[in-house]
Amino acid sequence: MKAWEKNVRTVVPYVPGEQPNQPGMIKLNTNENPYPPAPGVASALREMDAEALRLYPDPAASDLTGALAERYGLEEDQVFVGVGSDDVLAMAFMTFFHSGRPILFPDITYSFYDVWADLLRIPYECQPLDENFNIVKENYKKYNGGVIFPNPNAPTGIAQDLTDIEYIIQQNQDVVVIVDEAYIDFGGESAVSLIDKYDNLLVVQTFSKSRSMAGMRIGFAMGNKSLIKYLNDVKYSFNSYTMDRTALVLGVEAVKDEAYFQETTEKIIQTREWTKRELKKLGFHFADSCANFLFVTHEKYLARDLFEALKQKRIYVRYFNKPRIDNFLRITIGTGQEMQALVDFLKAYTAQ
Amino acid sequence: MKAWEKNVRTVVPYVPGEQPNQPGMIKLNTNENPYPPAPGVASALREMDAEALRLYPDPAASDLTGALAERYGLEEDQVFVGVGSDDVLAMAFMTFFHSGRPILFPDITYSFYDVWADLLRIPYECQPLDENFNIVKENYKKYNGGVIFPNPNAPTGIAQDLTDIEYIIQQNQDVVVIVDEAYIDFGGESAVSLIDKYDNLLVVQTFSKSRSMAGMRIGFAMGNKSLIKYLNDVKYSFNSYTMDRTALVLGVEAVKDEAYFQETTEKIIQTREWTKRELKKLGFHFADSCANFLFVTHEKYLARDLFEALKQKRIYVRYFNKPRIDNFLRITIGTGQEMQALVDFLKAYTAQ
Numbered sequence: 001m002k003a004w005e006k007n008v009r010t011v012v013p014y015v016p017g018e019q020p021n022q023p024g025m026i027k028l029n030t031n032e033n034p035y036p037p038a039p040g041v042a043s044a045l046r047e048m049d050a051e052a053l054r055l056y057p058d059p060a061a062s063d064l065t066g067a068l069a070e071r072y073g074l075e076e077d078q079v080f081v082g083v084g085s086d087d088v089l090a091m092a093f094m095t096f097f098h099s100g101r102p103i104l105f106p107d108i109t110y111s112f113y114d115v116w117a118d119l120l121r122i123p124y125e126c127q128p129l130d131e132n133f134n135i136v137k138e139n140y141k142k143y144n145g146g147v148i149f150p151n152p153n154a155p156t157g158i159a160q161d162l163t164d165i166e167y168i169i170q171q172n173q174d175v176v177v178i179v180d181e182a183y184i185d186f187g188g189e190s191a192v193s194l195i196d197k198y199d200n201l202l203v204v205q206t207f208s209k210s211r212s213m214a215g216m217r218i219g220f221a222m223g224n225k226s227l228i229k230y231l232n233d234v235k236y237s238f239n240s241y242t243m244d245r246t247a248l249v250l251g252v253e254a255v256k257d258e259a260y261f262q263e264t265t266e267k268i269i270q271t272r273e274w275t276k277r278e279l280k281k282l283g284f285h286f287a288d289s290c291a292n293f294l295f296v297t298h299e300k301y302l303a304r305d306l307f308e309a310l311k312q313k314r315i316y317v318r319y320f321n322k323p324r325i326d327n328f329l330r331i332t333i334g335t336g337q338e339m340q341a342l343v344d345f346l347k348a349y350t351a352q
Numbered sequence: 353m354k355a356w357e358k359n360v361r362t363v364v365p366y367v368p369g370e371q372p373n374q375p376g377m378i379k380l381n382t383n384e385n386p387y388p389p390a391p392g393v394a395s396a397l398r399e400m401d402a403e404a405l406r407l408y409p410d411p412a413a414s415d416l417t418g419a420l421a422e423r424y425g426l427e428e429d430q431v432f433v434g435v436g437s438d439d440v441l442a443m444a445f446m447t448f449f450h451s452g453r454p455i456l457f458p459d460i461t462y463s464f465y466d467v468w469a470d471l472l473r474i475p476y477e478c479q480p481l482d483e484n485f486n487i488v489k490e491n492y493k494k495y496n497g498g499v500i501f502p503n504p505n506a507p508t509g510i511a512q513d514l515t516d517i518e519y520i521i522q523q524n525q526d527v528v529v530i531v532d533e534a535y536i537d538f539g540g541e542s543a544v545s546l547i548d549k550y551d552n553l554l555v556v557q558t559f560s561k562s563r564s565m566a567g568m569r570i571g572f573a574m575g576n577k578s579l580i581k582y583l584n585d586v587k588y589s590f591n592s593y594t595m596d597r598t599a600l601v602l603g604v605e606a607v608k609d610e611a612y613f614q615e616t617t618e619k620i621i622q623t624r625e626w627t628k629r630e631l632k633k634l635g636f637h638f639a640d641s642c643a644n645f646l647f648v649t650h651e652k653y654l655a656r657d658l659f660e661a662l663k664q665k666r667i668y669v670r671y672f673n674k675p676r677i678d679n680f681l682r683i684t685i686g687t688g689q690e691m692q693a694l695v696d697f698l699k700a701y702t703a704q
Contacts, residue, residue, distance in 0.1 A: 003526035007451035013585040016592035042402035050394035053567040099359035174355035215405040215597035233365040240368035245567035
């Protein structure tokens with residue numbers, strides 16, 4: 001070890017999920033949307049003025065926060081945008097989980113929460129899901145420095161009732177409660193409606209799933225004005241210009257086209273429900289997912305073996321080698337055709 | 353104050369510089385490049401596949417780090433990219449300035465260093481520039497937890513000799529030394545050549561100035577492999593997917609076109625030298641800037657008054673209301689025509 005290495009912040013490096021790029025592959029491993037972004041995104045891209053890229057973007061990202069505010073019935077200063085919801089959440093951890101007290105989140109959940117907590121030296125205590133992978137709301141009524149959970153939860157896909165969520169917020173008025181709604185548009189009930197009632201509630205969403213823009217890195221948070229101001233103060237002190245000009249322009253186009261958003265989201269929900277029925281017939285078990293993925297286990301076949309067999313056929317799904325969930329696969333809902341191919345393969349595999 | 357507000361990380365909010373958007377304005381206030389990005393950027397933008405935006409980008413940003421590595425004669429794993437050099441520098445502060453010992457930087461310098469230090473609770477000690485605004489290299493030979501300075505320095509534009517920079521690195525083998533080269537392509541000598549010799553040296557550059565892409569938010573760091581690995585470990589633990597698909601594609605195009613880069617950079621240098629001669633005739637004083645801006649003061653007129661008078665004519669320059677530099681203006685080098693308009697105005701103003 002060199003002398004300078006003693007002064008380095010070392011972390012257990014987070015390894016991002018595999019991003020395979022095989023011809024003819026069926027990519028169901030990172031919960032991307034199978035449909036392209038709204039048509040307006042493509043036209044805006046073609047019409048963009050390359051010359052303007054020499055100039056800094058609007059640091060306040062007003063066009064985008066304005067479009068989001070309008071869509072969600074909020075004021076512009078109740079919306080914060082960042083480089084994907086990961087950036088928004090990392091900023092929120094840094095801003096709001098600063099008490100030295102442990103923050104609380106489920107033991108089975110989005111795999112980044114403990115990574116951010118470790119990186120930022122925030123103590124945390126994981127709260128176990130029940131045997132059906134539901135969040136136990138009473139677990140969040142204890143000494144803590146903040147609460148965060150996804151709704152629907154990842155990687156289970158299970159949505160929590162809004163009354164349970166409100167219970168958790170009510171019990172935690174002296175800290176910030178973050179509801180991470182990356183998958184909310186596929187069937188859950190958003191906590192956005194509670195923002196006016198609870199000024200300690202931050203709701204985080206993303207363009208990566210229901211808005212088909214994982215490649216553009218846009219996430220956003222909604223909450224009361226002073227919450228958003230604290231977040232902006234930290235963001236401006238970290239990096240004033242996070243959203244590039246293309247993200248700002250294309251993001252607005254994606255928000256504007258409500259009809260396309262509804263149509264593609266509905267298609268994914270329909271395909272999910274079809275896939276549920278087919279997989280059930282083949283002996284798979286899973287919770288009733290409200291997300292754009294299913295979290296499945298089979299009564300006879302090991303998840304690890306299924307994962308490898310699918311991969312051989314260039315069908316990529318996600319396998320987590322973690323306690324309690326190491327016999328599950330997370331399968332993104334693709335197009336009808338893609339899910340048919342998956343089901344066909346699994347039919348043949350389970351008939352062997 | 354609400355109960356939850358007690359647990360919030362509060363910072364003195366950094367206020368980003370003004371981004372005026374007036375018809376017919378001459379914008380010389382944020383050191384943007386007056387020329388558009390390389391022609392390949394515009395074509396790549398038109399040819400981009402909007403459909404692919406539904407997929408996550410490459411988290412390793414390999415195409416871009418590869419193009420940069422080739423351009424600078426390095427290996428791909430010696431290059432790190434981020435959302436503008438501010439993102440790169442913030443990650444570097446978080447990663448490398450972790451000892452609890454004070455970091456050192458000049459008292460007059462890029463205004464973000466103390467903001468990051470405050471945000472991340474890193475102690476720091478500012479080292480005074482000499483009376484001619486030069487860095488005093490001996491000041492950096494003392495107990496510290498890291499060193500950072502820009503070369504050329506901002507907002508003075510003064511470039512330090514590479515031998516002085518090497519002296520500072522030599523004296524600080526047990527910490528990381530960051531040379532922030534945002535403006536290096538306009539005349540300074542880069543420390544990239546020292547990377548193989550000193551494994552504690554990180555060189556940071558940006559696409560916002562010499563590559564005409566402030567609007568795309570691309571910055572990068574170069575150093576030895578283990579330094580870059582530490583930086584990536586922290587980055588992956590903060591936000592795995594920082595660079596969106598458009599930034600990755602357009603960034604490569606900007607790096608590839610060396611001829612255009614040389615041509616536009618040379619034009620800016622020529623215009624800067626012309627502007628120096630003209631402003632000298634009008635009684636302005638300034639250090640011999642090696643950047644794409646001049647840092648000027650006048651023997652008779654107050655900077656504040658000049659700033660306001662210019663603004664009236666929609667000529668925007670930068671004024672810093674800070675000790676030691678509150679009678680200076682920072683003027684970005686625009687096109688020949690823009691600088692002619694500035695000089696014409698100042699000629700009339702000083703002839704009154």
